[in-house]
Amino acid sequence: MRTRISFPTLLIAWLAVVTLCLVAVFFSGTAQAQPHYLPLPSQNHALMRDHFPPGEIGAIQLHRKPELRGVWQAVEIRGPKGMRVNMADVGQFAQDLPSQARIAVMIGPVYRMRLTGIPNEPEVELYPTLEIIDRTHPPAEREHRFPIPIEIDEDDLADAARGEMVMRVIYLEDNQVAEPVDTAGKPQRVLDLQPHQDALRTADQLGRPVAILRIGSRVPNVTEGQDWDAFLFGSPAWQTLKVIPTRQQLIDEGKWPVTANSGSISDRR
Amino acid sequence: MTRANGPSQQIPDPYPIDGNVLPTKQFEMHSLNIMLHQRVSTGSLVVAGFLSIASGCQSRPLSWVGAKNGAKPIVTRLDQVISSEESTAPARGQVQLATSTDGVVGSETIGTAQKAVFDETKEPVAAGSQSQVVPAQYATKPKYSPIGRSSGSENVPRIAMGTQVMAIPPSASLPQRQSAFSTASHAHVQGHSHADGKCNCGGSGVYKPLFPRLSGNSGCQSCGSSSCSGGCGNAMIEQGFAVPRTSDAQEYIFDGGDHDPKVRLREDLSQAGLDAEDTVIQYETADGKTNVQSGCRVAIYAPRFASVRKRQSTQERDFAFRAQTTLRPDGPGVFRDQLPPVNVSKPVKSSNSDNVRVVEAFRDRSRVMPSERIIPMVTISDAFKPFEDFSLIRNGDFRSTDLARLAKATAAARSWTNVDELNVLIDGQEAIDVTGSKKAADVTIYEFKGARIRLCKVASDQMANPGDVISFTIRFDNVGEQPLKNLVVTDSLAPRLEYVDKSQQASVAADFSIVPNSVGSSVLRWELEDGLKPGDGGLVRFSCKVR
Numbered sequence: 124m125r126t127r128i129s130f131p132t133l134l135i136a137w138l139a140v141v142t143l144c145l146v147a148v149f150f151s152g153t154a155q156a157q158p159h160y161l162p163l164p165s166q167n168h169a170l171m172r173d174h175f176p177p178g179e180i181g182a183i184q185l186h187r188k189p190e191l192r193g194v195w196q197a198v199e200i201r202g203p204k205g206m207r208v209n210m211a212d213v214g215q216f217a218q219d220l221p222s223q224a225r226i227a228v229m230i231g232p233v234y235r236m237r238l239t240g241i242p243n244e245p246e247v248e249l250y251p252t253l254e255i256i257d258r259t260h261p262p263a264e265r266e267h268r269f270p271i272p273i274e275i276d277e278d279d280l281a282d283a284a285r286g287e288m289v290m291r292v293i294y295l296e297d298n299q300v301a302e303p304v305d306t307a308g309k310p311q312r313v314l315d316l317q318p319h320q321d322a323l324r325t326a327d328q329l330g331r332p333v334a335i336l337r338i339g340s341r342v343p344n345v346t347e348g349q350d351w352d353a354f355l356f357g358s359p360a361w362q363t364l365k366v367i368p369t370r371q372q373l374i375d376e377g378k379w380p381v382t383a384n385s386g387s388i389s390d391r392r
Numbered sequence: 393m394t395r396a397n398g399p400s401q402q403i404p405d406p407y408p409i410d411g412n413v414l415p416t417k418q419f420e421m422h423s424l425n426i427m428l429h430q431r432v433s434t435g436s437l438v439v440a441g442f443l444s445i446a447s448g449c450q451s452r453p454l455s456w457v458g459a460k461n462g463a464k465p466i467v468t469r470l471d472q473v474i475s476s477e478e479s480t481a482p483a484r485g486q487v488q489l490a491t492s493t494d495g496v497v498g499s500e501t502i503g504t505a506q507k508a509v510f511d512e513t514k515e516p517v518a519a520g521s522q523s524q525v526v527p528a529q530y531a532t533k534p535k536y537s538p539i540g541r542s543s544g545s546e547n548v549p550r551i552a553m554g555t556q557v558m559a560i561p562p563s564a565s566l567p568q569r570q571s572a573f574s575t576a577s578h579a580h581v582q583g584h585s586h587a588d589g590k591c592n593c594g595g596s597g598v599y600k601p602l603f604p605r606l607s608g609n610s611g612c613q614s615c616g617s618s619s620c621s622g623g624c625g626n627a628m629i630e631q632g633f634a635v636p637r638t639s640d641a642q643e644y645i646f647d648g649g650d651h652d653p654k655v656r657l658r659e660d661l662s663q664a665g666l667d668a669e670d671t672v673i674q675y676e677t678a679d680g681k682t683n684v685q686s687g688c689r690v691a692i693y694a695p696r697f698a699s700v701r702k703r704q705s706t707q708e709r710d711f712a713f714r715a716q717t718t719l720r721p722d723g724p725g726v727f728r729d730q731l732p733p734v735n736v737s738k739p740v741k742s743s744n745s746d747n748v749r750v751v752e753a754f755r756d757r758s759r760v761m762p763s764e765r766i767i768p769m770v771t772i773s774d775a776f777k778p779f780e781d782f783s784l785i786r787n788g789d790f791r792s793t794d795l796a797r798l799a800k801a802t803a804a805a806r807s808w809t810n811v812d813e814l815n816v817l818i819d820g821q822e823a824i825d826v827t828g829s830k831k832a833a834d835v836t837i838y839e840f841k842g843a844r845i846r847l848c849k850v851a852s853d854q855m856a857n858p859g860d861v862i863s864f865t866i867r868f869d870n871v872g873e874q875p876l877k878n879l880v881v882t883d884s885l886a887p888r889l890e891y892v893d894k895s896q897q898a899s900v901a902a903d904f905s906i907v908p909n910s911v912g913s914s915v916l917r918w919e920l921e922d923g924l925k926p927g928d929g930g931l932v933r934f935s936c937k938v939r
Contacts, residue, residue, distance in 0.1 A: 173702065259695055260639040262855055269855070272697050287705040296641045296696045299668070301910025304886040305939045307859025312698040321465070329700070331642060355711040373811075 141234065173290060177252045177337060178356065180323070181231035184256045195227040196258050197270035200240070203277050209237040211355040213288040222325075225270050225364040230255045232359035247284045251275070251338040252356070254255060257331060259295065267364045271334050274311040283338040290337050291292055294330035319331045486713075561623070643695040645886050647671065648849045648865065650686030655882075657682055664882050668911040673868050674880040675924075677843040682878070687847030692862060693855040694888065694938050779852045780865045780933075788869040788929040844872035845924075847881075854939045861892060864936065869929035877923030879933055885913040887908075888939045895935035902932070 171180050185191055200208050200221055208224070209216035215239045220226070228234055238249040253273060261269040271293060279289045291313075296302075314329070315324055326332040334337065343354050352358075371378035556588045598776060646669050653665040655672045663674065671687045776786060783789045845868060851861040866883065870876050881902075885891060891914045896904050902918040918932050 164902050174482050213855065248684075260643060261695075265693075267853060268708055268857070269693070269695055274699070280869055282703055285705075286704050290702045290704070291414060292700045292701075293697055293699045295640075295642055298645050298694070298696065299642075300911075300937075301696060303890075304935075305858075305890065306696060307937075307939070314698070314700045316700055316702040318702065318704050320702065322700050326700045329698070331640070333697070 124131060128361065135340070154302045154308050169321065170322050172197070172293070172322055173321050177233040177254055177335075180256050181233065181254050182334065185231045188257075189224075191258060194230055195266075195362065196228050196230055196255050196333075197266050198253070198255065198269040198273050199223055199225045200236075200273045200275070201255075202275040203242050205240045205242060206238055206275070206280070208238070209238040209272075209357045210361055211235040211237075212361070213358050214355065215358075220363075221366075225267055225367075227266075227362040227364055228253070228255055229333055229359060230258055232357040234359060234361060235355045238275070238280070241284065243279045244280070244284050248342065249280065249283050249338060249340070250285070250335060250342060250354075250383075254335040254337075255268065255333065257333040258334065264379045267367060270313055270364075273334060274334055276310060276313075276337070278287075279338055283340055286340050288337070288339045290322050290335070292326040292332050293334040294326040294328045366392070393411055426849065438494065447902070473887055478759050556687075596611075610835070636779055643693060645692045646695045647690045647692075647851070647883070647889065648687050648885055649689035655684050657684060663882060666882060666909075666915065668884050668909055668913065669886045671846060671847070671849055671866065671883040672881075672884065673847050674878075675843070675845055675876040676878040677876060678874040681843075683843070684843050685847055687849045687866065690849050690851045690864070692851060692853060692938075696858060696888065696939075706785060724808075761811070777852065777863065777865075780850055780931075784848065785850065785865060785867050785931060842872050843874040845869065845876060846871050846929075855921070858938055860938045862889075862935065862936050862938060865931055865933045867929065867931045870922075870924040870926055875925050879920040879924060881918040883916045883934075884909050885936060887911040887913050889936040890936055890939055891916060892935040896932065897934070898930070898932045900930040 131215050171183055177332060200220065202208065209218070210220065210221045210226070211234065232254075234253040236253060237253050238251060241249065255271070257268060259271065274295065279371070282289050287318070294309075302312075304312070316325055316326070323335075342353065343349060345351050345354075368376075370379060432611050489723060648669065648671040650670050650672055653667075655663050655665045657674065658664055661674075663672070663684070666672070671688075673687065674682065674684050676682045705778070780786075782794045786792060800889045848867040848869075850865050850867075853860065855864055864883075866881060868879070868881065891906060896916065898904070898918055898919075901921040903921065905917045905919070907915050907917070916934060920930070
């Protein structure tokens with residue numbers, strides 16, 4: 124027996140089916156779109172991390188800031204007394220740099236150095252790398268007075284000679300929020316991090332990172348097939364800055380007016 | 393070398409059928425059983441053949457693989473039949489992969505299409521029409537590109553340090569090493585020709601520096617030859633460009649001015665909003681109002697560096713992790729609490745560029761200087777120092793002849809002020825940005841009826857290292873019409889400035905006090921005992937040590 128269905132009933136049923144389909148489609152779309160509205164993580168993803176291989180951060184910086192290309196940046200390498208520094212130059216290590224030598228390096232490439240004469244470790248040679256990732260903006264013709272200090276203390280050398288990997292990120296302090304401590308004539312202030320902390324990110328929070336120094340215990344091993352040129356990172360160019368005479372030298376040469384309050388401490392360099 | 397006409401070319405059928413091709417109408421038979429029964433073998437072959445051809449048309453042409461490996465190409469497309477000659481010699485304007493003798497695959501671009509893009513004016517030079525001498529410095533280059541290294545004195549890279557760098561060693565000292573990327577980076581362009589019609593740029597290729605060069609007339613940049621006249625215009629080579637001199641506010645110590653929030657006076661006439669680096673003068677007018685006027689801003693280049701250190705070793709990592717996390721809080725939380733997070737991306741231009749203006753922006757609005765405005769140096773121990781010995785500091789009279797002196801001798805005076813608003817002088821460095829420069833029309837209107845005071849601050853040095861002592865001089869003048877009283881000069885020092893004890897001096901009778909500020913430095917305060925009549929002025933002086 125067939126039951127006759129009236130047209131309004133059929134229409135209502137049809138509309139109900141269509142409504143159910145629309146609701147289903149709406150909720151399915153909402154369910155699919157839900158992942159797009161998830162809250163972002165509380166901490167932003169860092170573009171650069173400290174575990175990047177040498178040269179990676181410099182390359183990123185050059186890509187982000189093309190104006191850094193070809194810029195010479197003055198650095199000053201300091202170390203404990205007796206330590207000798209040799210910079211890689213044209214496939215070999217150059218002569219010893221004088222104490223507290225000021226050199227001009229370029230931003231981006233990685234510079235391989237050789238450290239000898241390490242205190243208490245006369246037989247040990249270390250080969251740290253130096254990577255300049257940003258520049259400073261000193262007044263014109265005064266670049267030599269404001270180099271980036273690359274300080275290597277005895278703890279760094281001892282740890283590296285023991286087999287540890289020491290990473291130093293040198294940053295420029297923000298003078299408006301700088302720590303009100305006197306740093307004149309004192310070693311560079313160092314903040315020791317724990318292994319799980321990102322040195323680059325911490326330095327970025329404290330200021331503007333400008334250089335990365337990595338000191339490890341890796342030594343060249345050419346006899347076992349190591350690429351010597353790759354070890355030196357291609358020996359990028361560097362220059363020795365002009366030696367600035369000290370104030371006493373100028374006084375001895377009669378080029379310094381001996382007055383009571385003339386000059387400043389920085390002019391002695 | 394001719395290009396085959398695809399549709400008219402005879403296509404070799406990879407799946408030939410022995411002449412027994414089914415007509416289409418046979419698929420219209422009603423009885424499928426009959427068809428399957430009678431034509432099953434032939435029909436299945438036809439269908440399989442069509443499917444194979446269709447799939448071959450959609451796949452990647454196998455001829456590319458064959459050309460790369462030096463094998464005879466396999467024809468798989470129906471409408472484009474590429475002969476074996478074409479696979480090894482491309483058509484004009486077509487890019488293909490070429491195989492050199494040592495197996496390194498390089499990229500070459502030959503043809504008029506490339507010429508039209510790079511150089512539309514010059515005609516290609518015929519092969520052998522001009523002898524190319526390859527410089528010796530481009531014969532071999534280091535495997536890893538020495539960034540910025542140049543081989544000749546005329547091709548030195550951009551040197552931003554002036555004459556402080558020595559000459560780059562000559563290329564003869566470079567070791568003769570095999571270049572790994574020489575062939576790969578060798579980009580041939582239209583018109584690049586040599587005597588024998590082949591490329592002999594260094595034998596194995598051309599060294600292309602990564603960074604731009606300054607020299608615009610160094611000849612061919614793609615081959616390095618100075619005598620190349622073939623229109624070597626490789627658009628991929630970056631040209632040298634002048635980079636404007638920028639600065640970073642983090643490298644400067646500022647002192648002076650009035651940052652936001654501005655200094656306001658409470659009901660008890662104490663100052664609120666006095667931040668570090670602020671320098672203001674507080675005065676009471678004849679009608680009983682108390683106002684605050686800020687001074688100019690002094691910038692001293694004094695960068696300071698510090699470092700973070702992290703030690704890692706496979707043996708002690710786990711131990712250090714557990715031991716240190718149980719003994720002390722996680723990480724340098726103290727620093728994070730005090731310092732705002734700074735993003736990695738820094739603006740290229742200095743954030744303080746809006747405060748820098750040119751010398752020409754200064755216009756004097758003071759009237760004729762009366763003789764009584766000359767400050768007697770009775771309370772200051774010695775005479776004017778060299779950096780402050782000009783008429784504006786000496787007697788409050790600004791002279792146009794002192795503009796150069798102001799910019800030169802008043803080292804570090806990057807900013808200046810006159811009656812109405814701040815102006816800035818740039819000393820020792822180039823103008824970074826010019827914003828808000830006043831025109832002459834802006835200074836034509838001047839009213840002498842109000843109470844106005846001018847505050848000027850200069851420093852002895854424009855750059856300093858930690859340990860240096862810098863002298864500051866603050867000059868204030870009543871340039872209005874009213875007598876002022878209850879004047880208070882306040883200077884809140886930057887965190888890197890340490891007041892040298894007993895170094896303050898004042899030309900007028902004043903009570904000096906010093907209190908610490910919120911950033912670890914000091915707030916210097918001079919309360920003038922006497923008022924200032926219109927036209928009067930005075931100065932205070934103190935010294936600070938750069939931390």
